[in-house]
Amino acid sequence: DAAEKGGFETFMLKEIHEQADAVAETIADRTVRPDGVDLPELDDELLRGTRRIIIVACGTSYHAGLIGRYAIEEWARVPVEMDVASEYRYRNPVVGPGDVVIGITQSGESLDTLAAMRLARERGATVIAVTNIMGSQATRDADATVYTRAGLEISVAATKTFVAQVAVMYLLALRLAELKGTLDVERRTELVTKLKRIPHDIGELLAHGTDAIDRVAERHYQQDFFLYLGRHVGLPVGLEGALKLKEISYISTDAYAAGEMKHGPIALLDQDTPVVVVATDSPVLDKVISNMQEVRVRGAHVIAVASEGTDLAEHAEETLSVPPTDWMLQPLLAVIPLQLLAYRVARLRGLNVDQPRNLAKTVTVE
Numbered sequence: 001d002a003a004e005k006g007g008f009e010t011f012m013l014k015e016i017h018e019q020a021d022a023v024a025e026t027i028a029d030r031t032v033r034p035d036g037v038d039l040p041e042l043d044d045e046l047l048r049g050t051r052r053i054i055i056v057a058c059g060t061s062y063h064a065g066l067i068g069r070y071a072i073e074e075w076a077r078v079p080v081e082m083d084v085a086s087e088y089r090y091r092n093p094v095v096g097p098g099d100v101v102i103g104i105t106q107s108g109e110s111l112d113t114l115a116a117m118r119l120a121r122e123r124g125a126t127v128i129a130v131t132n133i134m135g136s137q138a139t140r141d142a143d144a145t146v147y148t149r150a151g152l153e154i155s156v157a158a159t160k161t162f163v164a165q166v167a168v169m170y171l172l173a174l175r176l177a178e179l180k181g182t183l184d185v186e187r188r189t190e191l192v193t194k195l196k197r198i199p200h201d202i203g204e205l206l207a208h209g210t211d212a213i214d215r216v217a218e219r220h221y222q223q224d225f226f227l228y229l230g231r232h233v234g235l236p237v238g239l240e241g242a243l244k245l246k247e248i249s250y251i252s253t254d255a256y257a258a259g260e261m262k263h264g265p266i267a268l269l270d271q272d273t274p275v276v277v278v279a280t281d282s283p284v285l286d287k288v289i290s291n292m293q294e295v296r297v298r299g300a301h302v303i304a305v306a307s308e309g310t311d312l313a314e315h316a317e318e319t320l321s322v323p324p325t326d327w328m329l330q331p332l333l334a335v336i337p338l339q340l341l342a343y344r345v346a347r348l349r350g351l352n353v354d355q356p357r358n359l360a361k362t363v364t365v366e
């Protein structure tokens, strides 16, 4: 058992530390060209002709899809719809020839995702699977497959498969942008260069950045509620951080678009409520900072995930720093302190993080 965990106390911690490799393997031969991405699994003509993309997935894979939506729309200017697979399959969706449906599922066996993919294919859409498991059902139900290469994930809480899925979504968005001519060569080169640096950045983050996380966990692990806020690509990061904490620590969490706070969730804030805010550098950082101020005025406690070099001390009680990168790529780094925070809190509560109660690694029933 100890050998299987490679010296780590749990599979989840081991898998968190395998994330640099998961991204490196996933992008490796696909980012050989300095100014673009190669995805030979996907037909160029299909991508060039794509008018609309629909992404279906469950849980953490859904959050990876949300990040993909921002990247595809920003870089390739193709409209993207998203739905959780269990909703999509029962809402008689308008889908057909000309549409590309992407099913994201690390296991390749989630029943709802498979059903949503099959429905779309029956109606004439082209279906692409994004999965971590060779030969899984999703690969058999799809017209094409793009593999993540995270290696087998044992812990019920997905970590390394998430960053690998997000990396695939960036690759796909960059490939589409190149084929559609929507991103100039300088910007493509910049993004490919920064994407290739991410494994190194993850390594740095894991090597140096965990003391502050331990302090935050010590301070808040007995709380019964955490709120997560984010904007733009910071929002799916917040959603994923909140899911991780509830899954393994059984603390109730809510995650919201920061701009929605005044429309309801602000009523939840109390003295000392921990509010985790994804506040990495981006064109919407000023807006995020105003939200942090609104939270603090109510006496709640802001824990900010910030880019190194941006001083948010004035607006947050605690800051968890991540290396700077392109703002669109930040989710690959910003999610890591949130995974570790959930992990530390669950351990302090004495819980079995690898096998949380009531959860299965793969949901093959409805």
Ligand code: AGP
Binding pocket: 058, 059, 060, 061, 104, 105, 106, 107, 108, 109, 110, 113, 156, 157, 158, 159, 247, 359, 360, 361, 362, 363
């Ligand atoms: C992740 O931590 C969860 N255990 C869960 O939400 C998971 O992401 C979901 O069940 C989807 O699984 P899949 O990627 O294998 O389809």
